[in-house]
Amino acid sequence: xxxNPPFGYKEIVPLxxxxxxxxxxxGSVPEFCKGLNAMPVTYMEFSVACHDYPLVFTSGDEGKxxxxxxxxxxxxxENLFLSGGAWEQKVYLPAYxxxxxxxxxxxxxxxxxxxxxxxxxxxxxxDDAGEVMFDAxxxxxxxxxxxEKLLQEYEADLERSREMSGILADYxxxxxxxxxxxxxxxxxxxLTGMHRVAExxxxxxxASQHKNLLKKGIMGRIYAHLISLDNFTRLMDRKAxxxxxxxx
Numbered sequence: 001x002x003x004n005p006p007f008g009y010k011e012i013v014p015l016x017x018x019x020x021x022x023x024x025x026x027g028s029v030p031e032f033c034k035g036l037n038a039m040p041v042t043y044m045e046f047s048v049a050c051h052d053y054p055l056v057f058t059s060g061d062e063g064k065x066x067x068x069x070x071x072x073x074x075x076x077x078e079n080l081f082l083s084g085g086a087w088e089q090k091v092y093l094p095a096y097x098x099x100x101x102x103x104x105x106x107x108x109x110x111x112x113x114x115x116x117x118x119x120x121x122x123x124x125x126x127d128d129a130g131e132v133m134f135d136a137x138x139x140x141x142x143x144x145x146x147x148e149k150l151l152q153e154y155e156a157d158l159e160r161s162r163e164m165s166g167i168l169a170d171y172x173x174x175x176x177x178x179x180x181x182x183x184x185x186x187x188x189x190x191l192t193g194m195h196r197v198a199e200x201x202x203x204x205x206x207a208s209q210h211k212n213l214l215k216k217g218i219m220g221r222i223y224a225h226l227i228s229l230d231n232f233t234r235l236m237d238r239k240a241x242x243x244x245x246x247x248x
Contacts, residue, residue: 008030009032010123013120020126021121021130027086038056038058039072041161051228052091054232054235055229056068059195068225075189095157102147103151104152106118164216173201174197177195178192179194196229
């Protein structure tokens with residue numbers, strides 16, 4: 001049996017009902033997010049995440065597929081939303097982090113990917129001194145129920161995100177773009193590898209395509225995404241403030 005962990009996770013194993021798990025302390029974030037300049041976001045998160053982050057689309061397979069992400073920094077390994085090792089308060093925390101150390105993953109048996117996903121957990125968090133998630137009869141305890149709900153909703157939302165990204169690509173609406181900024185020493189910095197919806201192309205869609213975007217709720221996500229791009233200015237301000245603070 002082989003399980004491929006999501007990005008940032010180290011070694012995940014299936015969660016059994018007799019496992020005890022050490023839950024992260026409130027407000028803590030996993031170590032891997034400290035060196036990320038982008039974080040996956042899903043379909044349902046657009047309406048809240050757009051207030052704090054630039055939301056863009058990226059591709060890891062040369063344009064065959066796309067996925068939405070929240071931009072966290074303006075250079076590699078830079079996360080401008082961490083303060084003192086914790087996520088900045090009053091800023092939306094993406095579900096990708098809120099579910100940690102749990103996740104749902106597909107299992108490979110004899111090199112064949114199984115259709116059903118398993119609830120998994122980072123192996124390092126399984127500890128006899130941890131907390132029980134199920135009672136002696138195998139029934140979920142109140143502490144586990146909201147975690148399980150988050151995992152299930154997140155997986156369902158991932159499917160909606162894939163569908164949305166696929167439709168935007170099929171309709172030819174995604175275009176590459178870059179952000180340029182001047183750093184303290186006057187040198188130019190370019191942030192590339194991003195795609196956005198080309199708003200002008202919306203008017204050239206046919207009636208059926210327009211109807212589909214509205215029916216699936218994608219049109220609202222398009223405008224949340226476009227509005228969120230103004231947050232690049234806020235990211236630049238955050239970076240400038242960090243630079244000034246470090247120099248003081």
